[in-house]
Amino acid sequence: MDNKKNNNSAYINTANFTNAETSEFYKEFISDFPNFLVRLKQSDIGIVHLALSVSFFIFQLLIFTSFLNKKELFKKTCFHIIFHHGVLSCIQQICHIITAIFTILNIEDIDPLFAVIGALLYSTYIGSVLFILLLTLNRLDIMYNISKFHVKQKEKFDVIGIIILYCCTVGLFVFYITPRFNVTFDYLTFQWEYVHSLGLDIGFEVKNKTVFISLGISFVLQMCIIGKVFSLRCYTQKKAIFVAEDIKIVIHVFLCFVTTLFLELIWDGMFFELATDGIGVIVPQILYIFSSVSNSIFVLFFVEEIRDNVIFFKYCKKNKKIKSKISVLKTRRITTEKNI
Incomplete structure (x- = not known):
């Protein structure tokens, strides 16, 4: 998604190459791929992306039916936040579906449309991470009873928080739709790339730092919540400090924090080179599709109030x-x- 053109051959702008140079560049690029990836066609990878996106989109719609069947869920702030996080996840999956269809059909010369889709993906992705932070803050408040406000004042505070996050998401969309911060989808690397170097320098830092800081704060708060749960069990002198219910917390941490962190580190080039390692062609985009709906998957299968409805x-x-x-x-x- 975030490709660093300064240090990697895949980020070189081939538009200025001659036909011979372009041919040689792609030949060298593909020669580093594993055999099974070389045999994969663009349409095959597009079908994989489409299948995943449609499946996760259906998961998200199922969660929305839960809110439709039991409107009382909106009375609880945590479910209110989960719903709005789901809205951003839904937008991301729609963008992934459209991108996958374009990949299968190999539709070219649609940079203006890709600019809109890319801006939507970037802004909603960052927005969803911020909503996870807000959700974690809400859980921390419930666990430690930090807020001194009345219930109605707490609800107003959370509503204001949701509105602010939506405003941030819209602001980020405007930021990334600006021509110098535009991104486009590359059919060769199957990654979202910045069109201009200025976008790479500033746009990448905005997304990267926002996500890392939000994830870091959320993770620390989550550990505080887990610590409170264990301390309460010790205080009540329960024999079992760790019970089966705690597995849900571990799964949630893995789905929401670890996968997104792993994805960001991949985009940073920490594990492998996106352009020269064959696995870098398929892993980041698939993991990105998954990370955009990871919290919804957890909610669907592990939150009883949602699942039962x-x-x-x-x-x-x-x-x-x-x-x-x-x-x-x-x-x-x-x-x-x-x-x-």
């Missing part, structure tokens, strides 16, 4: 109750017939 699970639960009632009626009828 999702239309699919609700139907299964209702169907199970009907079958149970039928089974009870049959048992009663058989018992009655035997007595007769």
Whole structure:
């Protein structure tokens, strides 16, 4: 997504190359790929991106059905924040779906459209990380009872926080839609690249530092929450300090913090060179698609209030109750017939 043109051959602008130079550049570029990646067509990678994006988009829609089926969820601030985080995740998945379709069809000369999609992706990605920070602050407040405000004042504070984050997201969109900070999708590396070097210098730093700082604060706060949970168990003299329920916390930390951190470090070139290592062609974009919906995946499968009201699970639960009632009626009828 963030390609550093200064240190890597993939970030060289090939528009000024002659045909011979371009051919030699791509030949050298592809020669470093593993065999299985060389055999992969652009359409194949696009199909993988599309399948993942559509699947995660459906997951997000399922979460929205939970809020539709039980509007009381909006009364709790944490679910209110989760809903708005889901809105940004949904926008990201739509952008990934459109990009995947363009990749499959190999549609070219659409830089203005890619500029809009890229700006949306950048701004909503940063916005979703900020919403995770707000959600963590909310959980910390509940756990430590930090706020001295009344319930209604707390709700107003959280609503103001949500509005501010939306304003930040819109501001970031305006920032990245500016021509000198534009990004475009490269069909060769399957990464989002800055069009101009100025965008790389400033735009990259804005995104990178915002995400790292937000993730760092969220992680520290999450550790404080976990510490409070364990200390309460020790205080109540429970035999088991670590229980099965705590696995959810570990999974949430991994999905929301570790995956995003890993993605940012990949874009920083910490693990492998995006342009010369074949795995760098497929891993970052797939991980980016996943990270944009990681919190929603956790919510869908591990938050009972959301899961039980999702239309699919609700139907299964209702169907199970009907079958149970039928089974009870049959048992009663058989018992009655035997007595007769």
